Amino acid sequence: MLLKLQQIIVKPGQQMLLKDISWQQLENILEEMGDKRAARISYSDGWLEIMVPLPEHEKDKELIGDLVKILLEQLQIDFEPFGSTTLKNERMSQAVEPDTSFYIQNQAAVIGKNRIDLNIDPPPDLAIKVDITSRTRFNNYEILGVPELWRYTKQGLEIFLLREGKYIKSQSSPNFANIPIIELVNEYVQQCLTIGRSQAMRNFRKWIENNL
Numbered sequence: 001m002l003l004k005l006q007q008i009i010v011k012p013g014q015q016m017l018l019k020d021i022s023w024q025q026l027e028n029i030l031e032e033m034g035d036k037r038a039a040r041i042s043y044s045d046g047w048l049e050i051m052v053p054l055p056e057h058e059k060d061k062e063l064i065g066d067l068v069k070i071l072l073e074q075l076q077i078d079f080e081p082f083g084s085t086t087l088k089n090e091r092m093s094q095a096v097e098p099d100t101s102f103y104i105q106n107q108a109a110v111i112g113k114n115r116i117d118l119n120i121d122p123p124p125d126l127a128i129k130v131d132i133t134s135r136t137r138f139n140n141y142e143i144l145g146v147p148e149l150w151r152y153t154k155q156g157l158e159i160f161l162l163r164e165g166k167y168i169k170s171q172s173s174p175n176f177a178n179i180p181i182i183e184l185v186n187e188y189v190q191q192c193l194t195i196g197r198s199q200a201m202r203n204f205r206k207w208i209e210n211n212l
Helices: 023-033 055-074 138-144 181-195 197-211
Strands: 015-018 040-044 047-051 087-089 094-096 100-103 126-130 148-153 156-163 166-170
Touching (some): 055 126, 055 197, 087 138, 094 138, 148 181, 181 197
16 A cells, blocks of 8 residues: 555654655655655665654754854855755765755855755755754765764754764864854854844844954
């Protein structure tokens, strides 16, 4: 018996794991799911995981993404934001969707593009995952060659840098050299939750003006 994708319901905060999914089946599933959806996918060597984040996950994702955009703009660093676009490479049999992503050093290579194909395009310079209910699976990002991965959990921000094909934990970000990015993200995400986003972002801009 075959089921249509619309018949499968994954509740927020839960995951569904499917095995023996071919690359063509993955492409069909992504097309059927469409771009405007809450679910995220992770695919590796025939295993497909479909995850639906909780509302607080989406809020943290937006806040951290906004902080990164403000910092890059205030520093006058050119960048291209790609949100949760699907990063995939058929040759490597890998696909993953970060919560948000940024091209910084490689921004010129993706100007004007709406979709990313890692068979020909470079990976984003920075990918961000918010982990409220599940742990980020580093393997996809390592194989796809994403040089910097941020993971935000209830305990705060963690930075991982790709070194010889494996992620190592770091206290700093090469994309924001000499900036205490972990402390900043943790502080201003908390401010957003206590005094509201608008005031927190004004405070963040003021901190940049006074310190950078």
